[in-house]
Amino acid sequence: MPTKTLEARLVNPTTNKHQKIRETQTAYRRALDDAFQQGCETQSATNDVVVQYDLSGYAKNALKKYVPQLTGDSYDADELSDEHPVRFTDEGFDIDHKPQNAYEWYLKVPHHEDYDLWFPAGINPEQRPLVEALYAGDAEPGEFRLVERDDNWYLHATVHFDVADTVCSESDDVTPVGVDIGEAALATVCHRNECDSPTAPRLWNDEAKTVRELREQYFTAMRRLQRRGADVLTDTYGDEIWRQIDDILHTVSREVVDHVVGIDGGVVVLEDLTYIREDMDYGAYMNRRLHGWAFAKLHSQIMYKAEGRGIDVVTVNPRNTSKECHACKEVGSRRHQATFSCTNDDCWVSEYQADINGALNIADRYPAGERQPQSDRDSGQKVVGDDSGGDGASLTGPQDSQADAENQQTTLGTYAS
Numbered sequence: 001m002p003t004k005t006l007e008a009r010l011v012n013p014t015t016n017k018h019q020k021i022r023e024t025q026t027a028y029r030r031a032l033d034d035a036f037q038q039g040c041e042t043q044s045a046t047n048d049v050v051v052q053y054d055l056s057g058y059a060k061n062a063l064k065k066y067v068p069q070l071t072g073d074s075y076d077a078d079e080l081s082d083e084h085p086v087r088f089t090d091e092g093f094d095i096d097h098k099p100q101n102a103y104e105w106y107l108k109v110p111h112h113e114d115y116d117l118w119f120p121a122g123i124n125p126e127q128r129p130l131v132e133a134l135y136a137g138d139a140e141p142g143e144f145r146l147v148e149r150d151d152n153w154y155l156h157a158t159v160h161f162d163v164a165d166t167v168c169s170e171s172d173d174v175t176p177v178g179v180d181i182g183e184a185a186l187a188t189v190c191h192r193n194e195c196d197s198p199t200a201p202r203l204w205n206d207e208a209k210t211v212r213e214l215r216e217q218y219f220t221a222m223r224r225l226q227r228r229g230a231d232v233l234t235d236t237y238g239d240e241i242w243r244q245i246d247d248i249l250h251t252v253s254r255e256v257v258d259h260v261v262g263i264d265g266g267v268v269v270l271e272d273l274t275y276i277r278e279d280m281d282y283g284a285y286m287n288r289r290l291h292g293w294a295f296a297k298l299h300s301q302i303m304y305k306a307e308g309r310g311i312d313v314v315t316v317n318p319r320n321t322s323k324e325c326h327a328c329k330e331v332g333s334r335r336h337q338a339t340f341s342c343t344n345d346d347c348w349v350s351e352y353q354a355d356i357n358g359a360l361n362i363a364d365r366y367p368a369g370e371r372q373p374q375s376d377r378d379s380g381q382k383v384v385g386d387d388s389g390g391d392g393a394s395l396t397g398p399q400d401s402q403a404d405a406e407n408q409q410t411t412l413g414t415y416a417s
C-alpha cells in the first residue's frame with residue numbers, strides 16, 4: 001500500500017484560532033516531555049501521565065504510541081526539541097469540501113476533547129489527487145501532524161492508497177493515451193495503434209451536458225435565493241447540486257481509467273494543470289471558477305484512480321494542444337467549437353473532431369524514450385500563496401465551518417479558477 005504525505009497550510013488563522021493552536025502545541029509538548037522524563041515505556045504508563053493534559057483523545061493516543069518508542073530505543077534527546085510537531089491519530093482526521101468557496105477544502109485540527117478547530121486549507125495543486133482521494137474515501141488517512149514553520153501552521157497527513165495488482169503488459173511497449181478534459185466533452189480519450197493511426201476515440205459528451213445544466217440550475221437558484229436572503233437554504237441546495245456533479249465526475253474518471261486499463265501498455269497522458277491556469281480565458285467569475293473546479297477535480301480523480309490501477313500517469317505541456325493539427329502539427333483554426341480545421345495545404349486533414357484532435361496531440365507529447373510517472377514528480381512544490389484578504393475566520397466547531405466559508409467567499413483564491 002503506497003503512502004504519500006499531504007501538506008496543507010492552514011489559511012489565515014485569526015488571532016483567536018492562532019492562540020488555540022498554540023495552546024494545543026504547548027500542552028502537547030509538556031505532556032510529551034513529562035512522559036519522556038518519567039520514562040514511560042508502555043502505553044498505559046504514558047496514558048497515566050498524559051491523561052491530565054487538556055488535549056484531544058487523538059493527540060493523547062498519538063503520544064501513547066509515540067513515547068514508548070522514544071524511551072525504548074537508545075534515543076537522542078535532541079528529538080525533544082522545540083520543533084516537535086503535534087501528532088494525532090488517524091481517527092482525528094477530517095476533511096470537508098465547499099467547492100463554491102475560494103478555499104474549497106477545510107481541515108480539522110482537534111483541540112480539546114470534543115472540541116475541534118476547522119481551517120480553510122491551502123493545498124498545492126499537485127497534491128489535489130491526495131485530497132480528492134481522501135474526500136472520496138478512496139484513500140485512508142494515517143497519522144497526521146501539526147507543524148509550525150515560518151509563522152505558518154501546516155498539517156502533514158499520511159495518506160494510504162490501496163493499489164490493485166499492477167497491470168503488466170506483455171511487452172514493454174507503452175501506448176500513450178491522450179486524455180483531453182474540456183467543456184463540450186468532459187473527457188475525450190484517443191490513442192494511436194501500432195500503425196500510428198488514431199484509434200478508439202471516446203467522448204463523454206452527455207455527462208458534460210448534464211454538468212452544464214446542473215451548473216445553470218445552481219446559478220439560477222442562487223440568484224433567486226440570495227435575493228431573498230435565504231443563505232442557509234442556498235447552502236443546502238448548493239451542496240446537493242455539487243454532490244450530483246461530483247458523482248458524474250467520479251463516474252467519468254472511473255470510465256476513463258477503465259478505458260486505459262483495457263489498452264495494452266496504456267499510459268494516461270494529461271495536460272499539466274500548472275500551465276493551463278495561465279492559459280485560461282476570462283469569462284464570468286463564477287462560471288470560470290466552476291469550470292476550473294470541475295476541470296481540476298476530474299484531472300485529480302483520473303490521476304489517482306489510474307495510479308490505483310497500476311497505470312502510469314504523465315502530464316505534458318498543454319500549449320496549443322487544441323490548436324495544432326495532430327497529423328502535421330501546424331497550428332490550424334477552430335471555426336466551430338467542435339471542429340478543428342487544418343490550414344496546411346499539404347496535410348491530408350481538412351476538418352477533424354476538435355476534442356479528438358486535442359487528445360491525440362496530448363498523447364503525442366508523451367516523452368519518447370522515458371517514463372515519468374506523476375507520482376515521482378514531487379520536487380519544487382510551492383505552497384499556495386497567501387492571497388486571501390478575508391480574515392473573518394472565527395473559532396468554530398465543524399458545524400460552523402460555513403461561517404468561515406462565507407468570510408472566505410469574497411476573496412478569489414489562487415487556485416479558484
Ligand SMILES: [Zn+2]
Pocket residue numbers: 325326327328329330342343344347348349
Ligand atoms: Zn494538418
